[in-house]
Amino acid sequence: MSVNTLMDFDEALGKYEPVLGIETHIELGTASKMFCGCRTEFGAEPNTQVCPVCLGLPGALPVTNHAAIEGIIKIGLALNCDIVEWCRFARKNYFYPDMPKNFQISQYDEPLCVDGHLDVEVEGETYRIEIERVHMEEDTGKSLHVGGATGRIHGAEFSLVDYNRAGIPLVEIVTKPIPATGAKAPLVARAYATELRELVRSLGVSDVRMEEGSMRCDVNVSLMPRGASEWGTRTETKNVNSLRSVERSVRSEIERQAGVLSAGGRIVQETRHFHEDTGRTTSGRSKEEAQDYRYFPEPDLVPMAPSREWVEELRASLPELPAARRRRIQGEWGLSDLELRDVVNAGAVDLIEATIAAGADAGAARKWWMNELSRRATAQGAELADLPITPEQVARVQAMITAGELNDKLARQVFEGVLAGEGTPDEVVAARGLKVVSDEGELASIVDEVIAGNAAVADKVRAGKVAAAGALVGAVMKATRGQADAGRARELILERLGAS
Amino acid sequence: MDLVRKGAAELGELIAAGETSAVEVARAHLDRIAAVDGEVRAFLHVDRDTTLAQAREVDRRRAAGEDLGPLAGVPIAHKDVFTTRDMPTTAGSKILEGWRPPYDSTVTARLRARGLVILGKTNMDEFAMGSSTENSAFGPSHNPWDLRRVPGGSSGGSSAAVAAYQAPLSTGTDTGGSIRQPAAVTGIVGMKPTYGGSSRYGVIAFASSLDTPGPFARNVLDAALLHEVFSGHDAMDSTSVDAPVPPVVEAARRADVNGLRVGVVKQFAGEGAEPGVAARFDEAVELLESLGAKVVEVSCPHFSYALSAYYLIAPSEASSNLARFDAMRYGLRVGDDGTRSAEEVMALTRAEGFGPEVKRRIMLGTYALSSGYYDAYYGKAQQVRTLVKRDFDTAFEQVDVLVSPTTPTTAFPIGERVDDPMAMYLADLYTIPANLTGNAAISVPCGLADGLPVGLQIMAPVLGDDRAYRVAAAVERALEDRWSGPLLAQAPEL
Numbered sequence: 001m002s003v004n005t006l007m008d009f010d011e012a013l014g015k016y017e018p019v020l021g022i023e024t025h026i027e028l029g030t031a032s033k034m035f036c037g038c039r040t041e042f043g044a045e046p047n048t049q050v051c052p053v054c055l056g057l058p059g060a061l062p063v064t065n066h067a068a069i070e071g072i073i074k075i076g077l078a079l080n081c082d083i084v085e086w087c088r089f090a091r092k093n094y095f096y097p098d099m100p101k102n103f104q105i106s107q108y109d110e111p112l113c114v115d116g117h118l119d120v121e122v123e124g125e126t127y128r129i130e131i132e133r134v135h136m137e138e139d140t141g142k143s144l145h146v147g148g149a150t151g152r153i154h155g156a157e158f159s160l161v162d163y164n165r166a167g168i169p170l171v172e173i174v175t176k177p178i179p180a181t182g183a184k185a186p187l188v189a190r191a192y193a194t195e196l197r198e199l200v201r202s203l204g205v206s207d208v209r210m211e212e213g214s215m216r217c218d219v220n221v222s223l224m225p226r227g228a229s230e231w232g233t234r235t236e237t238k239n240v241n242s243l244r245s246v247e248r249s250v251r252s253e254i255e256r257q258a259g260v261l262s263a264g265g266r267i268v269q270e271t272r273h274f275h276e277d278t279g280r281t282t283s284g285r286s287k288e289e290a291q292d293y294r295y296f297p298e299p300d301l302v303p304m305a306p307s308r309e310w311v312e313e314l315r316a317s318l319p320e321l322p323a324a325r326r327r328r329i330q331g332e333w334g335l336s337d338l339e340l341r342d343v344v345n346a347g348a349v350d351l352i353e354a355t356i357a358a359g360a361d362a363g364a365a366r367k368w369w370m371n372e373l374s375r376r377a378t379a380q381g382a383e384l385a386d387l388p389i390t391p392e393q394v395a396r397v398q399a400m401i402t403a404g405e406l407n408d409k410l411a412r413q414v415f416e417g418v419l420a421g422e423g424t425p426d427e428v429v430a431a432r433g434l435k436v437v438s439d440e441g442e443l444a445s446i447v448d449e450v451i452a453g454n455a456a457v458a459d460k461v462r463a464g465k466v467a468a469a470g471a472l473v474g475a476v477m478k479a480t481r482g483q484a485d486a487g488r489a490r491e492l493i494l495e496r497l498g499a500s
Numbered sequence: 501m502d503l504v505r506k507g508a509a510e511l512g513e514l515i516a517a518g519e520t521s522a523v524e525v526a527r528a529h530l531d532r533i534a535a536v537d538g539e540v541r542a543f544l545h546v547d548r549d550t551t552l553a554q555a556r557e558v559d560r561r562r563a564a565g566e567d568l569g570p571l572a573g574v575p576i577a578h579k580d581v582f583t584t585r586d587m588p589t590t591a592g593s594k595i596l597e598g599w600r601p602p603y604d605s606t607v608t609a610r611l612r613a614r615g616l617v618i619l620g621k622t623n624m625d626e627f628a629m630g631s632s633t634e635n636s637a638f639g640p641s642h643n644p645w646d647l648r649r650v651p652g653g654s655s656g657g658s659s660a661a662v663a664a665y666q667a668p669l670s671t672g673t674d675t676g677g678s679i680r681q682p683a684a685v686t687g688i689v690g691m692k693p694t695y696g697g698s699s700r701y702g703v704i705a706f707a708s709s710l711d712t713p714g715p716f717a718r719n720v721l722d723a724a725l726l727h728e729v730f731s732g733h734d735a736m737d738s739t740s741v742d743a744p745v746p747p748v749v750e751a752a753r754r755a756d757v758n759g760l761r762v763g764v765v766k767q768f769a770g771e772g773a774e775p776g777v778a779a780r781f782d783e784a785v786e787l788l789e790s791l792g793a794k795v796v797e798v799s800c801p802h803f804s805y806a807l808s809a810y811y812l813i814a815p816s817e818a819s820s821n822l823a824r825f826d827a828m829r830y831g832l833r834v835g836d837d838g839t840r841s842a843e844e845v846m847a848l849t850r851a852e853g854f855g856p857e858v859k860r861r862i863m864l865g866t867y868a869l870s871s872g873y874y875d876a877y878y879g880k881a882q883q884v885r886t887l888v889k890r891d892f893d894t895a896f897e898q899v900d901v902l903v904s905p906t907t908p909t910t911a912f913p914i915g916e917r918v919d920d921p922m923a924m925y926l927a928d929l930y931t932i933p934a935n936l937t938g939n940a941a942i943s944v945p946c947g948l949a950d951g952l953p954v955g956l957q958i959m960a961p962v963l964g965d966d967r968a969y970r971v972a973a974a975v976e977r978a979l980e981d982r983w984s985g986p987l988l989a990q991a992p993e994l
Contacts, residue, residue: 052603056824058596059583059605059702061737091820093869097842102823159842161828294869296878299708299817301738 005259009251010183012223012258018185019231020178020250021220022129022192026171027139027213028071029206033167034138035062035105042212046162054167056100061300064089068136068169069112070314071205073306075171076113076134077315078199086305087112089136089298094291098141098161106137106172108295112304118199119323120191122184124337129192130176141166171206177231185221185254190247193217197243198322210242217246221253223261232257233267237281240274249274253281329353333362346374347384354391360398368394372412376419389418396425409482410434436485443476443484447492450475461497469493503528508574508668508722515562515573522562522573526555526617529575533619533666536994541641542651542661544580545587546620551575558615571725572615577667579658580621581628582608582713583702591704592624592654594637595825595832595853605702606737607671607713610730619667622657626855627822628678628706630654631927634918635857642914643686645952645991649911652682652927655716659686662716664994669726670716675706676810677907677931679714680943684906684955687945687987689723689972690716692931694962695938696741698727699734705821707814708739710935718988720944720973724752727965743963746940751966755973758792762971763899767803768930772908776949781905784946784956787978788903788971798898800891802884806933809884811925812868812877813936818858819865825853860921889937896961901971904930906943906955930957940965944972945987946979953987 007015033040036053052060076083090108116131142165147157173196181188197208197215208215222234235257237249252274257267271284320328329349330340343349348369355365369384373394377384397414400406406414406429417428429435450472451458460468469490476489503511503525514520530548537543558573583589583601585608590596604612611618625635633641633656641656643649644664651660655672659682662670672679674692683690691714698713705711715726727748734740764785773781789795827833827849828842835848854862868877895902907927917924934941939959946956956975960968980986 052601055829057583057601057603057830058589058591058599058704058824059601059700060603061701063736063738093820093823095823095826095843095846097826097828100824100829102826103820292871294820294866294871294874296816296820296869296874299739300705 005263006255007258007262009255012254013183015226015262016223016254016258017179017226017228018181018250018254019222019224019234020175020181020185020189021234022175022178022189022246023218023220023236024173024193024196025139025216025218026075026173026200026206026208027215028068028169028171029204029214030065030067030071030169032065032067034065034068034136034169035167038167040168042214044164046160046164049164050166054100055163056102062105062298064301064304065169069304069306071169071203072112072134072136072171073311073314074203074205074318075173075200076116077311078203078318078321079113079116079118079131079134079173081113081116081131081134083113083306083311084110085308086303088303089301090295091298092137093294096140097159098143098163098166100141100163100166104137104140105298105301107135111135112306118192118195120188120195121341122187122191125184127178127181127188127191129178129188132174132176134171134173137170137172139165139168139170186247186250189219189250190243193243193246195322202319202322202325204319213241216241219246219249219253221250221257222267223254223257232261233269235267235270235272235281237272237274238284241276245274245276248279249281252279256281325349333366335366339366342370346370348374351384351391351394355394355398358392358395360395364398364401365391365394368398368411368415372415376415387419388421389415393418393425400425400429404485405429405436406434407436407482407485410436434483436483443480443489444492446476446479446484447489447496450479451493451496458497461493466494469497504532504665504668506668507719508571508717509725511574511668512570512572512725516570522555522558522615522617523552525573526551526575526619529619529667536664537666539642539647539994540644540660540664540666541639542577542622542657542664542666543620544590544592544623544636544638544657547587550586551617551619554612555617558617561615568615569729571669571729573617574615574669575617575619575667576611576726577620577622577658577661577670578608578611578618579655579671579673580624581673581704582671583704584608584618584621587618587621589621589704590637591628592626592633592636592638593825593853593855593858595849596704596830597637597832599831601702603702606699606734607730608702611671614729616669616729622655622661622670624657625654625678626858627704627818628654628673628675628711629818629857629861631677631681631924632912632914632917633657634914635855637855640914643911644994645687645911649913649952650685652685652907652911654678654682655690656682658716659683659688659690662686662688662718663988663991668718669722671726671730672714672716673703673706674712674714674931674935675710675814676935677928679716680931680941680955680957681907681927683716683943684945684957685911685953687953687991688716688718689720689942689944689976690714691723691727691942691965691968692934692940693727693731693965694741694746694940695935696737696739697745697940697963697965698731699737699740701734701736705817707817708821709817710810710814712935712938718986720755720942720969720976721749721752723942724748724969727969741963746963746966748966748969751970752973754970755977756791757788757971757974760793760901760971761899762788762793762795763798763895763902764795765803765895765902765904766797766799767801768904769797772926772929773905774909774949777905777907777909777954780947780949780954781903781956784975785903787975791974791978793971796899798895798902800888800895800902800933802887802891803933805884806888806936807925807929809881809888810928810932810936811864812881813885815861815865816868816878816881817865819862819869822854822858822862825850857921885936888933892933892937892939892959892961900960901964901967902959903971904957904959906930906957910949910952910954934959938962940968942968942972944975946975947987948990
């Protein structure tokens, strides 16, 4: 069965209603692994953060990392879940070279956190995403398949395995099916992943970097004919490693499935792989021939029974969560819904808040980050937060503006210099000689020169065409290489021409 | 001075008194091993130099004034299921032949810390699956009472070594009877501590919820001294009990049963035991009564299902525990010629590296855990486990200890049961209930049947290990009086 005709997205949505489901894996940022004392630094030399336990050597036994359990409970609480009073780890048995024990310690029918929800907003509408479960497990090692066309194990000449990642604490967050999102399905999926990332980041339990794999999404999509009540067969798309890919993979899978269904085909329940380059999914292993994981309670570990006191302690320790924070800053900064959304989508909330904390007013802080700096970030293809400038430096530039030492145009040059690595704002101002010309006598004589040299324009202003003064201001600015205070220059021109 | 005939406590005292040294004692035992192990085949690995170096180090530490406890300098034979940094560890399997672990098991580390000198690694049924050592990939060990017979299993190398005076002490692990049954059929003492009372860290796993390391010795006090050395909480084993070690040495010294209530398990009284074993058991019960114990019959109706439940639970856990032997990181690798996939190499390695009994149990366990069968097999077996625990709980409301024969028969001839797994499994009929529930249980010699040793099993509550030692020591003392010495003295000279 290979029907490759895609259906146009809008047409697909006219005929079918998508149902989503999202499983998200998040690596916790604990200092040590889930069941041993090994370090968890990203990017270390392969197989240097390993021990008998995470290598699955004969005789080695797991011991639960308390900090990881604390982390998952915080996530569960932030997702409005119930934290169960008693649960167990289970072994998920399957053979794969990057799984040292050939079973993964996970949870099966007794997850630690259940029945939560997360509200996300798409184009002014709120969608409540129900959370089925949040459970604790360990990550696998990482395989590198060398040779062969696909980068997968099949067809590879040989494979290398790095066990540094094996045993890193992994939290899996599983949504309930998400129906009734219609044409917004791709956006809802993206908004969920975005909100979840923000939420987990705010808890400080993971760096949730999708590009480094510390947050990974598997996206389930099924279609049913509009008006139908029975859900269709779903596929699970893995390898979705950016927020944009979450959106694109849903869109692509809707188009593909609609094409298959409308051609009279049948959706195969299977794992699919998302390809960033083409934006399309391809078939992986079929779930219909999926292995039997032979789950059973992990006999090497005792049950988890978090005390109610501990859970309440953790609940009380939760920081301000993103949704509440957004409501707060919207009020404090006086933002419209649209402005708030832009700030959030740009990833600018922390930056603006820190800039305000460093002394800038809310309006100015937002202006610089959302306009000048966002533009430069976009031009470089960088995240705003990754620009080599600090909120304190932005606040310093604004302070110079307030003090009349810089104008907006000069400030933009200061930012350019800071981003180019020329030093702090003060250093850039000094090195580039960017101070506003505020010496009244010097400015007055330049104004006089400009009036003398532009007699025709000056006459028009004298005759009452005040708008023409703009050309004179421009000439003053040109003469001062932009360092004059344009407002003051205008005042002086109008004064001298008797038009004020 | 015939050092190899002496017990561990006595050797410890002689070394402490400076009348001999750890080196001298080690050398005597190494010589004994060299003399008799060609016939007994208790050891898989002996390395004279490593052992003597350990002994020298103990003598040095003692001379430097370190207090190493009562067993400092005493040699020990170590079951090949415990990881050892300085010796290979195979668990009796070809799949691990030549593997040198990079770490010591907790038991190994504690032996070293208290100055015991490891003589070598002892033979065992592959991955501790068996009751005779015939499932060892390296051939069976032989019973010193009759070399044509098995020394029990799975810890048969350890029982044979102690019975053959190759070591005064040895370690074992007991999953379904693997310490008590070999102790019984070789005429020595073997103890299965409370589950979690001794650490499993570095014990190559057979069935995680059942495996329990424990001691072998030629007398009850020696076993208790060794028990005390390696038991106690271990942060590396999550299932380790965080409680003080029961006062086992004190109990072994106390050795009285006056006023103690002893329960005879009705279901085990007649079931399956051969006449000689049944006769010795009955005499042991009479002896206990004559020593002042109050004997009552108690009913444990679910003990009859324990064996069946065990043969679902243990293989299930084993099927998962043994999955790691896949040729990727250590051990045997077969067929890696550059043309085969990882999966093919895994399959070829496991086909060649595992013996038939291990494969049988992996298949049993895989089946029992399969989707659609789990509830009927593994799930049901866990329910039986709960019922067996209830039987124990009820029984221990009425009595202080329970007694039974340790094993239904005396040592059987090598080869007799290898083609009949069910007959082999029945060797653990009486020992399995205590494994399912984690109870403490000991086997102590109680006489001969047709010239072969018979063991008495004493089962105690969880963390009531001291009670088992106390009763065992009382039986031992009374019988030694009757026999004018230990039962083992009646064994033929090798």
